[in-house]
Amino acid sequence: MNEIKIFCPATIANLSCGFDVLGLCLDTAGDEMIIKKSNTKGVRINKIVGADLPLETENNVAGVSLLAMLEEVEADFGFEIEIYKNIKAGSGIGSSAASSAGAVFGANELLGKPFTRKELIKFAMQGEKLASGNAHADNVAPALLGGFTLVRSSNPLDVIRIESPEELFATVIHPQIELKTSDARSVLKKTVSLKSAITQWGNVGGLVAGLYTKDYDLIGRSLHDEIIEPIRSLLIPGFNLIKNSALENGALGAGISGSGPSIFSLCRGNEIAQKIAAGMGKIYDDLDVPYEIHVSKINPDGIKIISTNP
Amino acid sequence: MNEIKIFCPATIANLSCGFDVLGLCLDTAGDEMIIKKSNTKGVRINKIVGADLPLETENNVAGVSLLAMLEEVEADFGFEIEIYKNIKAGSGIGSSAASSAGAVFGANELLGKPFTRKELIKFAMQGEKLASGNAHADNVAPALLGGFTLVRSSNPLDVIRIESPEELFATVIHPQIELKTSDARSVLKKTVSLKSAITQWGNVGGLVAGLYTKDYDLIGRSLHDEIIEPIRSLLIPGFNLIKNSALENGALGAGISGSGPSIFSLCRGNEIAQKIAAGMGKIYDDLDVPYEIHVSKINPDGIKIISTNP
CATH class of the missing domain: 3.30.70.890 (GHMP kinase, C-terminal domain)
Structure with a gap:
């Protein structure tokens, strides 16, 4: 696989009584991302459509999340990322989380899935740290796992996925x-x-x-x-x-x-x-x-x- | 049925993080009670073995719980109660709750079960009020329902029973x-x-x-x-x-x-x-x-x- 196009869902965190611990994943609201293998090692953000966000890898939540992941896995190729934003920044439905989680999910697929979805959370949290100063899992956990997620503990990280009632x-x-x-x-x-x-x-x-x-x-x-x-x-x-x-x-x-x-x-x-x-x-x-x-x-x-x- | 002998289990409330909301029911520790129909209406505590507790109905947690229940149901007979205490008062494993819950459970059986176990909780809470000044369900709920109980709310009362893992x-x-x-x-x-x-x-x-x-x-x-x-x-x-x-x-x-x-x-x-x-x-x-x-x-x-x- 040389290229992958993904849907990166919006999420609701701080779910009522579950402030800082409970979140859920939405289905119809979200961004799209395309992630491609490149002969040049490293991570490049080639294009961001729909939002005025930094393209420099170290200043972009998708970029820093993927860089965090690449510290723990060997990649003999590089990554080029295109982000098509539909979730507005500052909306409160996990705009930065969608990009952070999307980057590590897509790259993980291109690498042959060395990590489980749950293992990807900690990398995507680095994007959240860039966005808000706080490496929290409230939005990246439901974006990656779907359904409801309970972040029982942030340190050490302990995330429990809970199936949503169907209706x-x-x-x-x-x-x-x-x-x-x-x-x-x-x-x-x-x-x-x-x-x-x-x-x-x-x-x-x-x-x-x-x-x-x-x-x-x-x-x-x-x-x-x-x-x-x-x-x-x-x-x-x-x-x-x-x-x-x-x-x-x-x-x-x-x-x-x-x-x-x-x-x-x-x-x-x-x-x-x-x-x-x-x-x-x-x-x-x-x-x-x-x-x-x-x-x-x-x-x-x-x-x-x-x-x-x- | 004219007489019933029951086992009234000890309980653990304030279960760690679940202070004031989570409790569980024990199996090998508990009191016994005998409750008999009587031709004389009202509630009498005839005997308490194993503890120095008041026999006057209005000063006894079993008595006041049953009196609270009898305000909501017509009984054309009275009740005589014997309590055989094994759970020590002040031990922290629901001694008063066992008697309060036991009285209303036993009497409810003699009356042909006008109430569900869950409905009995609010009556037994009146015994807790006598014992501690606070009509809480932390112990009477697990005593009546078994397993684990979550008292999501005390007012209005909302108790959720949770099955215990078998082992x-x-x-x-x-x-x-x-x-x-x-x-x-x-x-x-x-x-x-x-x-x-x-x-x-x-x-x-x-x-x-x-x-x-x-x-x-x-x-x-x-x-x-x-x-x-x-x-x-x-x-x-x-x-x-x-x-x-x-x-x-x-x-x-x-x-x-x-x-x-x-x-x-x-x-x-x-x-x-x-x-x-x-x-x-x-x-x-x-x-x-x-x-x-x-x-x-x-x-x-x-x-x-x-x-x-x-």
Whole structure:
């Protein structure tokens, strides 16, 4: 195989009560990447379409992720990368993660798969470190593994993949405003009340149980964030209106995607997901906030191969 | 049925990272109760063997639990209760819960089962309120349902039962010292760092995932308590020695049972559980601390019927 074209999905991290630990993979929103073998060793980003991002390998999340991987495996050829961005940077649905995870996934295929998908996570985390200063797995784990992922521990890294109930759909609305991750992070308090923390870990337990038992009601009852959402949601225009609209239209729960500004909801079935999308859109229409909406089932596979050239 | 004799199991609450939400049911440690129909309406505690506890119905946890139940169901007869205590009060393995849950379970059987086991929890919680001032379900839920229980929320009550992996065994050592629940509670801090809270809910997610997937290693990796144990363990003699000994002898994890002073460990298989028990015992022998030890598989059924009289 000399060339591979892949789909690199968007992801939702900081899933409600599962702040910093729970994420999921989307199916209809994502980038495409083409990765080719080259006679010249090393990694080159040849083309980025749809976003104004650095082409220098060391300044590009895809580049640094792949360089991290190449420290652990011998390659007798080089890599040329083209990135076709659809996920907007700063949207809160894992734009940098899609590129970081895509680069190592594609190169791993060209190398004959020396690493499992799970083993690729730690390399892609280096792209996240470049993007946000923090080598976290919240988005690269679901992008690589699909379904839901629980990052039980970051150090040492311990990621558990959890199958999604089949009928679970996500609706994500991205208000086209700028919300810097650093700002979203700076509003967080360093301490929380023990009472709220207990509520939160009860809900994390409930959400994980709901996923394993495919109990949609339990998933809904558990999708509450006592700690982060009340603070961060103040930075997102119309957050409460959007969330309430989603719940009124049948969402199991709703919350901030990643560090925002995107807002997600989960529901049972495509029909309700579309209805939620329409309701969310109307609110931002009324508020004159420009937006994008994604409706997607949960992607069970993660990154997918679109085509290969021998 | 005019009379029922039941086994009322001991339970472990505050299971490591699952403080205030996760508990489990033991199989070999527990009380017995006999509950009889009586021509005289109302509830009488006729006999308590093995403990110095109040016989007045309103001052007895079994009595108040049953009275709470009788507010929601019509009974054209009364109840006479005998309690044979084996679980020591203040041991941290659910002594009051066994009596509270036992009373409502037994009476429910005599009444022809108007309530499910899950519905009985809220009545038994009134016994806990009498015992500790706090109507919690941490012990009565696993006593009634068996296996593991997650109290996702106390208000409204939302309890999820989780099947135990079959080979999971508990070893519990009870140092015969007095540790008041109020003291164990007063040492807790009212706030925790966000970082520790995230670690904790990552572990709760991991523990629940490990139980559903019967992944003993994941259960072990998740059995950490960043928040309560470092503080409360200071009240328990030789806690670190006992815990380290359990881990050295093959425990998946260990921690404080309930609010102490009992210390539990979980492991795979009876053989390792016995080895852990021997190691724990030796440490308290050396420290001259009197103790009791229980080795038990996880009880999948909760309270069991020993015999009935028609």
